[in-house]
Amino acid sequence: MASSEKRPDLIALARDLPGVPMSDDYEKMISGMLYNPLLPSLEEARHRCRILTNDYNNLDPRTVPSEKIRDVRFELLQKLVGRVGEGSFVEPPFRPDYGCNVVIGRDCFINWNLSILDTSLVILGDRIQMGPNVGIYTAGHETSVLSRRKYIEFGHPVRIGDDCWIGGNVVILPGVTIGEGCTIGAGSVVTKDIPPFSVAVGSPCKVIKTIQSAEEEENDPENPYRKMEREL
Numbered sequence: 001m002a003s004s005e006k007r008p009d010l011i012a013l014a015r016d017l018p019g020v021p022m023s024d025d026y027e028k029m030i031s032g033m034l035y036n037p038l039l040p041s042l043e044e045a046r047h048r049c050r051i052l053t054n055d056y057n058n059l060d061p062r063t064v065p066s067e068k069i070r071d072v073r074f075e076l077l078q079k080l081v082g083r084v085g086e087g088s089f090v091e092p093p094f095r096p097d098y099g100c101n102v103v104i105g106r107d108c109f110i111n112w113n114l115s116i117l118d119t120s121l122v123i124l125g126d127r128i129q130m131g132p133n134v135g136i137y138t139a140g141h142e143t144s145v146l147s148r149r150k151y152i153e154f155g156h157p158v159r160i161g162d163d164c165w166i167g168g169n170v171v172i173l174p175g176v177t178i179g180e181g182c183t184i185g186a187g188s189v190v191t192k193d194i195p196p197f198s199v200a201v202g203s204p205c206k207v208i209k210t211i212q213s214a215e216e217e218e219n220d221p222e223n224p225y226r227k228m229e230r231e232l
Contacts, residue, residue, distance in 0.1 A: 002142065002154035003032035010121055010157060017082030019100035021045040030101065030120045032156045032175075034147075037119075049099040052080040057092040077104075085126065090114060097139075105162065110134075119155030120174070128160055131168030131186060140174045161196060163214065181213060 010030050014020050021041045029035045029042065037043075056076045064072050070089055077084050080099045085106030094114050096102055101118035104110075105126035112132040116122055120138040138155040141148055158172055161180030172178070172190045179196030189203040198207045217223045 002034045002140075003156075005031070006033065007031040013103075013121060013123075014082075014101070017100055017103070019045075019048065019082065020098075021100075029155060030157070032120060032154050034142075034152050034154050036151055037153060038151050045098050045100065049080070049096060052076070052099060053095060056080050056094060059092070091132075101138075104128075111168070117155075119153070120157040123157065123159045125160060125162035125164070125180065127163045128166070129164075130166040131170070133169045134166055135171045137172065138174050181211065183211075 006027050007030075011027050014026075014030055015022065020026065021044065023041055025035055025039050025041065056073070059073065059076065061069060073089065074084070077088075077090060081096065081102040081104060082100045084104040085108070087107040088104050089108070090104075090110040091112045093112065094110070096116040096118055098118045101121050102116055103121065103123045105124055105128065107126055108124060108128045110128070110130040114130060114134050114136070116136045117139040122136055122138060136158050138158055139153055140155060141153050156175030158174065159177040160166070161178060161182070163181045164178055165183045167184055167186030167188065169187045170184050170190065171188075176190050176193060178184065178190065178194045179198065181197040182194050183199045184190060184194070184205060185199070185201030187203070188201050188205040190200070190205040192204070194200050194205065194207065197211050197213055199209045199211060200207045212220065218226060220226070
């Protein structure tokens with residue numbers, strides 16, 4: 001359902017992101033209030049995203065040496081999204097809607113065909129890994145047919161915590177928060193919040209077990225990963 005008032009917390013986050021079309025309508029959009037996506041300022045923001053997405057997805061790898069391809073893609077990604085941390089890599093094709101509403105943390109690896117409808121903010125933590133064909137949708141519609149005829153919609157933010165693994169073909173719906181350290185099984189449809197350090201699967205996605213934190217694993221003498229070195 002749509003919100004009835006603006007969210008100062010989301011607006012404050014958005015003010016620090018480059019490229020956002022800051023306005024009263026934009027503030028309503030990211031806050032989950034009903035808004036019209038066909039407003040000129042919002043259409044222009046999406047058009048900007050299409051141009052930058054085209055640059056990112058159509059970089060010819062034959063024109064860049066293999067040892068520099070990550071750096072070149074990172075520079076393009078910095079222009080496309082609101083913020084991205086060092087060491088993160090998104091395999092093309094990558095298809096955001098606004099781009100500027102997406103925050104990606106450090107050392108993330110995201111596989112092919114990530115689609116993000118970032119009507120509201122999408123905040124990804126550090127060291128997240130995603131399989132191919134993941135969809136993150138902040139955009140929603142009322143069940144009213146008349147509202148859709150009038151192009152009225154709303155959006156709620158999505159947050160994914162540090163150290164999560166999102167399997168291939170997962171769909172994450174508006175307003176969902178996935179806590180740190182979670183594993184979401186391939187093909188799941190995440191309709192509600194998932195608490196930290198959970199393994200969750202299914203449609204709708206449900207928790208099937210909880211796991212140790214990384215710190216607990218480090219202190220567990222039986223854990224086989226304690227003495228392994230991180231791969232380069």
